[in-house]
Amino acid sequence: MLIPCPYCGPRDLAEYTYQGDATRARPDPATAGQAAWNAYVYERANPAGPHREHWQHAGGCRAHLVVTRDTVSHAVLAVAPARAGEPS
Amino acid sequence: MVERDSPLGPLRRPGRHGHSRGAPGVRLAEVTPAAICEAAAWPGAEAALAEAIGATTGLGLDATPGAGARSAEAAAFGIGPGRFLVTGRHDGLVAALAAAVPADTGTVTDLSHGRTVMRIAGPRAEWVLGKLFAIDFAAHAFAVGAGRATAHHDIAAQIQRSAGDAFDVCVFRSFARAFWAGLCAAAEEVGYEVL
Ligand SMILES: [Zn+2]
Numbered sequence: 001m002l003i004p005c006p007y008c009g010p011r012d013l014a015e016y017t018y019q020g021d022a023t024r025a026r027p028d029p030a031t032a033g034q035a036a037w038n039a040y041v042y043e044r045a046n047p048a049g050p051h052r053e054h055w056q057h058a059g060g061c062r063a064h065l066v067v068t069r070d071t072v073s074h075a076v077l078a079v080a081p082a083r084a085g086e087p088s
Numbered sequence: 089m090v091e092r093d094s095p096l097g098p099l100r101r102p103g104r105h106g107h108s109r110g111a112p113g114v115r116l117a118e119v120t121p122a123a124i125c126e127a128a129a130w131p132g133a134e135a136a137l138a139e140a141i142g143a144t145t146g147l148g149l150d151a152t153p154g155a156g157a158r159s160a161e162a163a164a165f166g167i168g169p170g171r172f173l174v175t176g177r178h179d180g181l182v183a184a185l186a187a188a189v190p191a192d193t194g195t196v197t198d199l200s201h202g203r204t205v206m207r208i209a210g211p212r213a214e215w216v217l218g219k220l221f222a223i224d225f226a227a228h229a230f231a232v233g234a235g236r237a238t239a240h241h242d243i244a245a246q247i248q249r250s251a252g253d254a255f256d257v258c259v260f261r262s263f264a265r266a267f268w269a270g271l272c273a274a275a276e277e278v279g280y281e282v283l
Pocket residue numbers: 005006007008009057060061062063
């Protein structure tokens with residue numbers, strides 16, 4: 001599997017580190033109860049199809065990325081820097 | 089300044105090795121410069137940092153991915169968004185660059201004693217490096233002066249094409265001997281000369 005890094009270009013999967021589901025929204029610590037934290041930490045949708053994920057190009061430019069990947073075909077549909085406004 | 093010992097130790101064996109017929113396919117040398125640092129820009133200050141590196145080193149540098157430049161005195165190339173590896177022949181370069189980069193532009197980290205640079209030169213340099221790294225070393229994909237950040241298994245490497253047939257590979261000093269051993273093994277089939 002190749003992931004096209006916005007900075008480095010297409011690179012082998014071995015250069016990347018998976019960093020988890022990118023669709024989660026961190027609850028507001030001021031108002032969230034235990035149920036909200038439980039859902040945030042443990043509950044995953046596990047979709048068959050396109051999925052947004054955090055990856056780090058650890059063996060390259062070290063940028064954190066949001067990768068949209070089809071979990072059925074492993075096709076990489078989109079890659080963007082995780083930090084909004086970060087130049088690619 | 090404190091003198092550095094080569095981390096290659098007894099594994100650096102000058103002379104001809106491996107396949108012995110004809111000219112050596114590659115020449116291998118340790119070329120660790122006196123000054124090595126990483127300059128990193130805060131978001132939005134990438135162009136200002138590239139400009140400061142240019143003003144300090146005399147290199148024409150921009151903030152496009154992997155861009156780089158070299159002179160007889162210094163070298164610099166992009167290794168990540170807003171991050172550059174900058175090296176120089178004289179150890180005053182790090183202090184000069186740190187003074188040229190204001191705190192609201194970015195940071196300069198001295199790595200002079202933490203990195204080792206090895207040069208792979210010769211007609212088979214692209215071939216030998218292509219066995220170690222999963223990136224394209226062909227001239228049309230990797231211009232002279234340009235840089236790449238990649239890895240050989242768990243050994244992070246920052247590579248600049250230093251000439252048409254030469255590459256400078258920068259690794260963590262503590263991995264240098266292991267990487268050198270692998271490099272020599274990869275070069276055996278084409279014949280190599282250690283300078
Ligand atoms: Zn990258």
